[in-house]
Every structure is written in C-alpha cells, then in structure tokens.
Amino acid sequence: MFESLQASPADAILGLITEHRDDPRAEKIDLGVGVFRNADGETPILDVVKEAEQRLVDSQDSKAYISTAGNASFNAAIQSLAFADSVPDDRLMTLQTPGGSGSLRVAAGLILRATEKATIWVSEPTWNNHVPLLGGAGMTLKPYPYYDVVNHVIRFEAMLDSLHKVPKGDLVLFHACCHNPSGLDPSEEQWCEITDIVVERELVPFIDMAYQGFAVDLDTDAFAVRHMASAVPELIVSTSASKNFGLYRERTGALSFLVTDMSSRDILISQAGSYVRTLYSMPPDHGAAVVSSILLDAELRARWIVELYAMRDRLRDMRSLLHDALKLKAPGHDFSHLVRATGMFCFLGISKEQVERLKKDFGVYMVDSSRINVAGITPGNIEYLADSIAAVL
Template identity: 40%
Template structure:
C-alpha cells in the first residue's frame, strides 16, 4: 500500500541546516535556522526556567493527565500575558497545544469546522508552515501584499487594498509582532486601519504571536493583538512560548478564541476540547506548567522579564551594529531598515542567486528568500557579514 505514497519536498530550512553542518569552513555563519542563540551560539535555558524546573522536581507528585485543553491556570496566565485586560476573561476560550504550530493547526481546523468555504488571507510572505498547513487541510489561501522589497518595509497601501476584498466568513491571518520572515511590523496607526477594514468586511482576524517580548517589549509587542481583540466580535490568537521562554523542545503553545459574550465562549471551549481529543488527546504539560509557575511567582517572573529584556536588547544592538557597519562600507543609508525591523528576523530583499553567492563565497547561510536570523550573529561576526553583503553586490 505505501508504495503509492509520493516523495515530499524536503523542508528548505532543514536542508540548509544539514548543508551548514557539512561545511568544513571554520568561518561559516548560520543565519538560517529560526532559533534564538546567544553570543556563544548556544540556545540557553533561561534562569527562571531552571529555577521553576528545580521547584517542580521537588514538589510535583503526579504525572497524570491534566485535561483535554490543559491546566486552566496555564490558560489564565497566558491570556493575561497576551491580552491583559483588553477583553473580559469570560469571553475567551483557550486550549494548550503542542507549540505555537499546534495552536495554528487547531485554529485552521476550527475555521474549517465552522465554515468549510472560508478563505484565509495570508501575508506575502509569511511563515512557510502557515501555507503548508493550509494546503494540507485544503483551505483556500489568498495572499495579501505585505513586504516592499525596495523599501524593506510594510507595503501598507497594497495590504489594505487586498484586505478589503475579504468578506464575512473569511479569516485574515496577521502576525502579532516581529513578522516572520521580514521583521517589518505594523505601527499602531496601521493596526487601527487594519481594524477598520476588519470591521467593514466582517472578516475574522487570526493573530499568530510567536515572539512577544522580542521586539519592543512584552506589552508593546502585544498592543496590536489587544487592540484587535477589543475591537471585533470574534478573533483567534495562536501564541507560542518557545521563544520568549526558550523552551523550544517542550512544545508549549496555546490557542485562544475570543467571543462576543460568555455564552459563545462555552461553545468555543467545547470545540477546542473536541479538536484536541481528535488530534493528540491531552496536550503536553511540562512546559506549560513551567510557564504558569514563572508567570504567577513574582520573583520568577521578575527574573524572567529581566533576562528576556537582555535578549531583546542584545538583538536590537546587533541590528544597530550591522546597519551602522553597512552604512560605513556602502556610504549609503540603504541598509537602515535593519535597525528598524524587530525580532529575530530581517529580510534583505535580495535574490536567491545572491543568497547562494553569500553561501558559496563566504560560508554565510540564510534562507533563499534572504531571510536571516539576527540572533545567529555576535559582535565579532557582524563585520564579517557586512563585508560579505557588500562584496556580493547586495
């Protein structure tokens, strides 16, 4: 039977990782994989996570299941972190998921259950898994303009023009902050314009917020998401704890569904429990429990926020250093956008051929669309990258 299966295209980022690993050059630089790294190239365990794990090891007396949608305390803590007081708590249904990817998948399945004819509007470009999951589920996808390769900023007029073609029953997928793969974010004024379009069209927003705290700070990064949730009757929010808590392998995420009233929340909560049951039954708990402990303990939370702020400022410093070095080498301001982008990623806006030239000539690995992971740099490799970019003619 299985001989009828067709080979699947290899994941481009995983293929890039393998290629990097086989490269013998000691000067090679990995800017491809989307994982935070410190200056030594390590993805560290955060101090608060270690402390919470030690406390959990001492106190936990059972590994029994929690519930189909996870521990309610995790939902409460994450809803507070992402939404604050933007909407009443009793209007928000929530379910723990295996990572932010699991939350995205469950959101798309919920959309398909509610409206099999729904179209999902997706930024061009977006995180490749958005497209992959939509295609796998057979959900119609409509790209909307987002990134201007000339200015390396948001193509906002085109974005609004495209979003106005959405209709009631459609879904508009938005990045809450630190847009992946471009690093170009909406301003609060632009969020307000997007909200007007959502209200006019009746389309439901779905927000993927995977990097809260990596851009301008925990509250600033959630401001757009909170504004949307407060302004529309319904919305979906997929959140990840992989990056801001550094617990990638624990697969900790959550899907939130904001409803117009508490009555609708009950229906949504039951649907989330049903979807979890069909896909993986009970969600993983270890990472979710650590997050809950950190967010509900004043000392742990303060230490976590302090370390997260160091991470954020470190990436911002690398951005500013790279932009300044490129300005010095090019004698132009055409790379200033790097200091304006936020989060782990920036998109250079160059061709796959020049990206390949960077790899072949300089051992610099980035995704073919010119997305690079700023966290893959350190103060010593920034000048190396800058010189390579200029030498490649970018």
C-alpha cells in the same frame, strides 16, 4: 504499502541546517534557523526556566493525565499576558497546544468545523509554515500585499485596499509583532486603521503572536491583540512560548478565542475538546507547567522579563552592528531597513544568486529569499559577515 510513497521535498530550513553543519569552514555563519542565539552562538536554557524546572521536579507528585485543554493555570496566565483586561474573561477561552504550530493547526480544524469553506487572507510574504499548517488542514489561503521588496517598507496603502475587498466573514491572518519574515510591523495608528476595516467589512481577525516581548515590550507587542479584541465580536489568537521562554522543543503554545457570549464560549470549549481528542488527545505538560510557575510567581516573573528583554536587546544590537558595518563596507547601499525591523528576522534584500555566492564562497547561510535571523550575528563574526556581504553586492 509504503513503497507507493515518493520522498517528500526537502524542507528549505532543515536542509540549510544540515549544509551548515557539514561545512568544514571554521568561519561559517548560520543566519537561517529560527532560534535565538547568544553572543557565543548558543541557545541556552533561560536561568529562570532552569529554576522553575527544579521547583517542578521537587514538587510534582503525579504524571496523571490533565485534560484536552491542558494546564488550566497556564491557559489563564497566557490569556492574561495576551489580552490583559481588554475584554471580559467570560468572552475568552484558551487552550494549551503543542507549540504555536499546534495552535495554528487546531485553530484551522475548529474553523473548518464552524464553516466548511473557510478562506484566510495572509500577508505576502508570511511565515512559510502558515501554508501547510492552515492550508494543509483544508483552509483556502489568499494573499494580501504586505512587504515592498524594493523599498523595504510595508505596502500599507495596498494592504488596506486589498482588505477593503475581502468578502465579509473571511478570516485575515496578522502577525502581532516581529512579522516573520520581514521584521516590519504596522504602527499603533496603522493597527487602528486596519481594525476599522476589519470591523466595517465584518472580517474575522486571526493573530499569530509568536514573539511577544521580542519587539518593544510585552504590552506594546500585544497592542494589535488588545485593540482588535476591544473592537470586534470574534477573534482568534495563537501564541507560542518557544521564543520568549526559549522552550522550543517542549512544544508549548496556546490558542485563544474571543467570542460574543458565554454560551458560544461553552460550545467552543466542547468542540475544541472533542477535536483535540482526534489529534493528540492532550498537549505535553512540561513546558506549560514551567511557564505557569514562572508567570504566577512574582519573583520568577520579574526575572523572566529581565532575561526576555536581554534577548530583545541583543537582537536590536546585532541589527545596528550589521547596519553600521555595512554602511562602512558597502557605501552606496541602503540597509536602513535592518534597524527599522524588530525581532529575529528581516530580509537582507539581496538576490538569490548573491545568497548562493555567500554560501558557496564564504560559508554564510541564509534562505533563498535572503531572510536572515539576526541572532546568528555576534560581535565575533560581524567583520567577516559584513565583508562577505560587501563582496557579493
């Protein structure tokens, strides 16, 4: 049976990881893969996660199944982290999912149960995996303008024009903060303008919040979620604990729905349960148990916020470091967008050929679009990195 299969095309990021790993040059730099790294180039387990895991090992007395919706206290804590008190709890429901990716996929399946021909409008560009996760489930994806590759700003007017023409009832995918790949987010005023159009056109917003706490702070980063929630009848939010808790491999995420009333919420809960049963039955527990014990314990929560903001600050510092180094080494080139962006990603803004030369001649790895993960920058490699970029400009 399997001999009929063709090899699937290589994943660009996974391919880059292998190429970087096999590169013998000591000075090589990886700006491709999407994980946080500290100044030593490592992705350590947060101290507070270690502590919560230890407490869990000491106190957990069963590994019995939980439920299709996962850990109830995790769901409540994540829901409150995202929505705060922007809407009454009885209009919200949250289920734990295998990572943010699992959340997007479950959302797509449930949307398609509700409406057979669902169209979702996504920013151009958007996170590459949005396409297989949502499109692969059967949704139709259409682009709205977002990033100006020449001037490195949001194409806000073009975006609004485009949203004005989206047919009533269609979904629109937004990134709550740290837009991946551009790193540029609308301001609060702009989110208000976007929300007005969403309300006027009766669109259904779907907000992907994979980086809460990585841009400004936990509350500011949730502005779009909370503002839209207070204005629209229905909203979908996908969250991930991969980055802000560093729980990548534990596959910890959540999917929240804002609905109009309690009876639609109960129907959605039953539909979500039966749909999840057809996919993976129940989400993995460990990461969610860790997150809920951190969020529900005042001391652990405070320690988590300190560690989270230290990650945010390191990303900010590395952006400034690269910006300042390029100002010196590549005068005449404007890299100010590096410091206007937030989170892990932004575009360097160089050509595919220059990306290739960086890889071949200098061992500096990034995806073809020149999206970089600034977490790959360290005080130790900044000089070499800036020299290499200046050399290919």
